[in-house]
Amino acid sequence: MKMSPSEEQSEFSLKPIPGDYGLPFFGAIRDRLDYFYNQGKDEFFRTRIQKYESTIFKTNMPPGPFIARNPKVIAVLDAISFPVLFDTSKVEKYNVLDGTFFPSVSFTGGRRACAYLDPYEPKHTSLKSFFMSALSSKHRDFIPLFRTCLSALFMSIEDEIVSQEKADFNKPSEAMSFNFVFRLFGNKDSSDTKIGLEGPAIINKWLALQLAPLATLELPGYLKYFEDILLRTFPLPFFFVKSDYNKLYDAFYASSSSVLDKAESFGIKRDEACHNLVFLAGFNAFGGMKVWFPTLIKWVGKAGEKLHGQLANEIRTVVMEEGGVTFQALDKMILTKSVVFEALRIEPPVPFQYGKARENIVVHSHDAAFEIKKGEMIFGYQPFATKDPRVFNNAEEFVGDRFVGDGEKLLKYVYWSNGRETEDPTAENKQCPGKDLVLLLSRVFLVEFFLRYDTFTVETARALALGSTVTFTSLIKATSI
Known part of the structure; x- marks a missing residue:
């Protein structure tokens, strides 16, 4: 473990x-083409860090002209400067979830x-308090409900492997x-509503239309310029998903009365609570689970049989000692x-964070200090x-036991939840209200997996x-179990 750098x-x-x-x-168009097509995300940032010899620099961020209000940002790309984005006394979070544009x-x-919403807006505190209360009221359902859903998932995968010799x-x-998610908030299966089995398709379409300016299909040759114009000249209209969204809203409104009563x-x-519940769900x-569970299984799969054996041994031993999959066992x-x-x-499942400087602020990297002016966007x-x-x-390597023992001291540099891992969400900050639930579900996922299987291999793209x-x-x- 490296010595942790001083925050002071x-x-x-x-x-x-x-x-x-x-x-x-033209500068914003240049950076956009580099970001999506000529270099790709990681290389886009890496080359600029090398060019400027700094992890803090000016650049434009997509989608650029037309859709973006202002594509200019100050990028902060190291462990020391990044947390400024969590300090809502210094940065404003008004309409910046998706970056330089607002759907x-x-x-x-x-x-x-x-x-x-920015935390300084009164409605933010009310809505986030509502979310946290709703999640707290469901805590007894988390483990048994998720285990039931996982059982159906694993049976489906097993059946496909038997018939196809591989499984998506x-x-x-x-x-x-x-x-x-629907059963957690709605207390019934979505198939018993007018959504039927369309839920994932509806939400994927709804998400795609909102986030299209940040996406790429990676089309070859000159087709990439056609894609760029199509996705980043005009925002795609809500009209294409209006009836589906209304169906989703109606299903949550009818099924989530105990939550909406709160x-x-x-x-x-x-x-208003129901529209926010639909967004949360x-x-x-x-949206988070869609990205996160494939990511988790990818990295565990790539880690290999040795780690699989260690996980299986720990999980099965503790479950046997504790008499089941409980909060204490986990x-x-x-x-x-x-x-x-x-x-x-x-x-991290959400790789980007944004915030606008509330005032002139000084931001440090490992080696330098810079002043960011009031109103400038920080990325x-x-x-x-x-x-x-x-x-x-070995920062680029997946090390399964990195946070065991003394490694726990490094958890304050894990930022996936829009906050430090060592901090907790409150109604007054922008940290994910479901942070603890994500961690719980991820552990339950691995527990259920290695209670069933000894090892596995995957292909990823x-x-x-x-x-x-x-x-x-x-x-x-x-x-053996």
């Missing part, structure tokens, strides 16, 4: 922020969802994730917890911050949007 930086003399935005309009409120029932993970994982005690009207929960699985943290570190690319080689040894596509090529059932 010496008083560096202020340096001018390196980098440039290029010519008006139409038509996608969220004509209202700004909680995720787009993403599609059944999405079905499982939606089923869990909203009134927080001063939130029922229809669809964008935050389902807390004793030290390696399992570390593996989850390491996957979140090496490939953080999390995979560079959580793979900072000056914090983590980059997904068209965020995350990876994962295909099981072998799945060896447990020989």
Whole structure:
């Protein structure tokens, strides 16, 4: 383990922020083409770090002209500077969830969802308190409900491997994730509503239309320019998903009465609460799980049989000692917890964070200090911050036991939840309200998996949007439990 760098930086003399935005309009187009097509995300940032000899610099971020309000940002790409984005006394979070553009409120029932609100807005505290209360009221359902949903997922994968000798993970994982989320908030299976089995398809379409300016299909040759114009000239309209969204809203409104009843005690009207619940369930929960579970299984699969054996041994031993899969049992699985943290570190499910400086502020990197002016947009690319080689040894490698023992001291540099892993979400900050639930579900996922299987192999590829596509090529059932 490397020595943790001090958060108390010496008083560096202020340096001018390196980098440039290029010519008006054309500079943003240049950076956008580099970001999506000529270099790709990681190389885009890596080459600029090398060019400017700094992890803090000026650049433009997509989608650029037309859709973006202002594509100019100050990038912060190391473990020391990145946390400025969590300090809401210094950065404003008004409509910055998706970065330099803001999708139409038509996608969220004509209202700004909680995720787009700044913590200084009174409605933010009410809505986030409502979310946290709703999740707290369901805590007894988390483990048994998720285990039930996982059982159906694994049976589906097993059947496909028997018939096809390989099995897609993403599609059944999405079905499982939606089923869990809907049953958690709606107390019934979505197939018993007018959504039927369409839930994942509806939300995928709803997400795609909102986030299209940030996506790429990686088309070859000159087709990439056609794609660029199509996705980043005009926002795609809500009209294409209006009837589907209304169907989704109606299903949650009819099925989630116990959750929506709570909203009134927080001063939130029922229809506004339901639109926010749809966003929480669809964008935050389902959208996050859609990306995260394939990522988790990818990295555990690539780690190999030795780690699989260690996980299986720990999980089966603790479950036997504790008499089942309980909160107490999960807390004793030290390696399992570390593996989850390491996957979140090496490939965080939400790689971008944004915030606008409330005032002139000084931001430090490891080696320098820079002043960011009031109103300037700050952008953080999390995979560079959580793979900072000056914090983590072998930062680009997946090390399953990285956070065991003394390694726990490095958890404060794991930022996946829009906050430090060592901190907790509150109604007054922007940290993910479901942070603890994500960690719990990830551990339960690994527990259920290694209670059933000894080892496995996967093939992976980059997904068209965020995350990876994962295909099981072998799945060896447990020989002993």
